Amino acid sequence: MKEAMFYEKLEESKVRCGLCRFRCLITSGQRGHCRVRENRDGTLYSLVYRRAVAEQVDPIQKKPLFHLLPGTTSYSVSTVGCNFRCLHCQNYGIAQPYPPDVEGSGHDLSPEEIVKRAVDAGCRSIAYTYTEPTIFYEYAYDTAVLAKEAGLKNVFVTNGYIEEEPLKRIAPYLDAANIDLKGFTERFYRETVQASLDEVLECIRHYKKLGIWIELTTLVIPGRNDDDEQLQGIARFIADELGPSTPWHVTRFSPRYKMSDLPPTPTESLRAAVSTGVYAGLHYVYQGNVPGEGGGNTYCPGCGALLIRRYGYLVEKNLLSTGCCPSCDSRIEGVWDGASES
Known part of the structure; x- marks a missing residue:
């Protein structure tokens, strides 16, 4: 403890x-x-400090983060627990433990050892992921400080519910975050994850204000959050409050946990969501969990040149090592080898 x-x-x-x-x-x-x-x-x-329940080397694209050191790997760690109760949780076995299962969960792994393993594995970053990193904040914070000293980036994959003061404390060590914006009505948040949309939106604003690179993900669930009103609302929020350069990942839902009775997201629905984002003026809208569609590619918003070609989590072509379009010299927003552009 x-x-x-x-x-x-x-x-x-x-x-x-x-x-x-x-x-x-x-x-x-x-x-x-x-x-x-x-x-x-x-x-x-x-109860979960130094109690890692999962650790592995992942491609950074899996988080998904497409504008942070593309093609590199991230040492990914988590403990048990979450502050949300998502009916469609993909990692419910570790995110939704019964209280007696928390103590003694996982295995002892120190922040120092996490950083060492990340460096030894050739990773460029450490991702606090799989469950909600906010709930193992002390563990993530101590690790992030050491990681920064070792020249590694730090990444949160999060539901966007951390309070402002803890976020301010870790912000100097946190380089990027993929934040779930799960829907765009209070009803959806109340019924599906037992949380508040307004609180999530305010948290996202704080990430932006603190200068942390953010990308948003929406898992498009048939009949729950795939209506035009919600998707258009999310696209407008990103464009108006975060800026059109903020990447938006619209991702295919697969039946699981307490939503195993729903169908997978039709590809047509994802294409429609992408079109919604483009119509709202977003520069980078990505289609997730549908390899081969080309929806994971990055194009220059200035000249339209293909800059990064992806297939699933694999980067097949990358012309953005410096964060600059080689065709028109436009700066592409993100976290690249040398600097951050946001």
Whole structure:
């Protein structure tokens, strides 16, 4: 165990957690909504510090992050737990553990060892992913500080529910984030993930304000968030508040967990979502989980030249090592070898 960061001690041994936007009030002996932070006699502890439940080398495209060092690999780690209750969770076995399964989960892995393994594997970044990195914040923070010292980038793959102060604290070490914008109505968020859309939008704005490179992902679920109103709302939000250079990944849903009765997303629906983003003026709209469609390619918004050709998670062609279009010399927004352009 490790004492948690960002909480307030209250009367009667209660605590108020300030890490994520649920702001849980936790009595002694109880845990927060994430199930991995417990109040013990008025002190809040993380139960998952140094308890890695998954680790592997992934292509950075898998996160998905298409504008951060394309073609490189990212050392990916997670613990158990999540503060959302997504009905379609793809990693529900580790993200939605029963409380008794949390303590003793995973294996001991220190921040120092994570950084060493990442360097030894030739990775250019460390990704805090698979579950929600906010809930293992202390572990991610300590690792990110060491990773930055070692010359590695740090990446969150997140649901966008962290509070502003913890985000500010880790921002100097956090280079990029892929944030799920799962739908665009309060009803969808309430019924499908048990959270608030407004809180997610505010969190995304904070990422942008802090200068962290962000890419957004929407898993397009038939009958749930694939209507024109929601997709157009997301596209307008990105264009108006984040800027048209913010990549948007519209990704195919596959039946799983508590949504196993739904069909996969038709390819036509993804094409329509891409068109929605392009019509809204977005420069980079990517179609995910449909290899061979060409929807993962990066084109110059200035001259239309093909800059990166992808097949699934594989980069087959990359002309953006310097972040500049070789045909028209336009700067392409992202995090490249030398600098960040946003």
